[in-house]
Amino acid sequence: MKRILATAIALALGAAGFAGSTHASPLPAGWTCTPALCGAPQGKPIVEHLLPPPEVPPPITRRYPATVIVNLEAKEVVGKLADGVKYDFYTFDGTVPGPMIRVRVGDTVEIRLKNAHSDHMPHNIDLHAVMGVGGGAANSIVIPGHEAAFAFKALHAGLYVYHCAMAPAAVHIANGMYGAILVEPADGLPKVDKEFYVMQGEFYTKGAYMQPGLQPLDMTKLLDEQPTYVVFNGRVGSLTGEHALRAKEGQTVRFFFSNGGPNLTSSFHMIGGIWNTVWPWGGSNEDHNVQTISVPPGGSTIADMKLVVPGTFMLVDHAAVRMFNKGALGQLVVSGPEQPDLYRRLWNKPFPPSGTSPAPAAASSTH
Numbered sequence: 001m002k003r004i005l006a007t008a009i010a011l012a013l014g015a016a017g018f019a020g021s022t023h024a025s026p027l028p029a030g031w032t033c034t035p036a037l038c039g040a041p042q043g044k045p046i047v048e049h050l051l052p053p054p055e056v057p058p059p060i061t062r063r064y065p066a067t068v069i070v071n072l073e074a075k076e077v078v079g080k081l082a083d084g085v086k087y088d089f090y091t092f093d094g095t096v097p098g099p100m101i102r103v104r105v106g107d108t109v110e111i112r113l114k115n116a117h118s119d120h121m122p123h124n125i126d127l128h129a130v131m132g133v134g135g136g137a138a139n140s141i142v143i144p145g146h147e148a149a150f151a152f153k154a155l156h157a158g159l160y161v162y163h164c165a166m167a168p169a170a171v172h173i174a175n176g177m178y179g180a181i182l183v184e185p186a187d188g189l190p191k192v193d194k195e196f197y198v199m200q201g202e203f204y205t206k207g208a209y210m211q212p213g214l215q216p217l218d219m220t221k222l223l224d225e226q227p228t229y230v231v232f233n234g235r236v237g238s239l240t241g242e243h244a245l246r247a248k249e250g251q252t253v254r255f256f257f258s259n260g261g262p263n264l265t266s267s268f269h270m271i272g273g274i275w276n277t278v279w280p281w282g283g284s285n286e287d288h289n290v291q292t293i294s295v296p297p298g299g300s301t302i303a304d305m306k307l308v309v310p311g312t313f314m315l316v317d318h319a320a321v322r323m324f325n326k327g328a329l330g331q332l333v334v335s336g337p338e339q340p341d342l343y344r345r346l347w348n349k350p351f352p353p354s355g356t357s358p359a360p361a362a363a364s365s366t367h
């Protein structure tokens, strides 16, 4: 009896180290650490291979916890915000957003953050995937030419935002210093044909929308939360024309969509599409048949869609001014044969003005 009691206490204490075990309601298996799932890291440390957006690292097939080393570099770079418009971006690894990091629940993630010698500002990183004060911010403050590192255990699966948190954080974020980290559930996410990584963010420039030249940050607009630009992946046109996302009819695509903000909530929508499956807050809760997903600044969503008809589909923040007047517009080009059973044009013709006798009905209806 004593032994059983001791075992029960030991198990309870062991479990207490894992946040999921403190909640009574059922969680989908593998989305939160348990002692069985998230023991000590195994094998050799893995160096994460990072890719620029909208590319996504491949799904993780490993089924044990490991140490994953993530090398990031803060870089201040002058780049294109729109055709003819330049901006002095703050970035992780030179892109807005920074590369998507992909780990597995239970992994020990080692973040090594360098600050480029050519930079002028101190930077750091706060990852929302971290259970720990500041999300790593205080442990990663780096002046130009320095590197800092810290480690955390990824206790909860989900899609999380990371961002620079150096004061004034709103300025660092408004300059583009954010990205996303996916913590995969233990058995991975359902398989899809293609995955895309898209992040929304705002830019506050002195000049009006599309005013050419190098545009400095407008602090008044930032404090008033009135952006000049609302864009996907750091600039107007990052996902249109030659940069449009591509897929085939019959494929299921997945968007890892996060919002860097710093201020606006996105109403993420695909014009002419319904999301079959979404994890609306980027966590374990799953929903279906959703038209538009609310994604707050510092929040994420995972959204899957099976593509059933061909065409060029618009990816937008459905707050309409942002899509047509501020840049929040992307394209997904779906190739394949027309599917008239699912979607077709019937007619477009003049009809007689009111007061004239209607043409006889072509057929009667009894319902």
Ligand SMILES: [Cu+2]
Pocket: 090, 122, 123, 124, 164, 165, 166, 172, 177
């Ligand atoms: Cu920064």
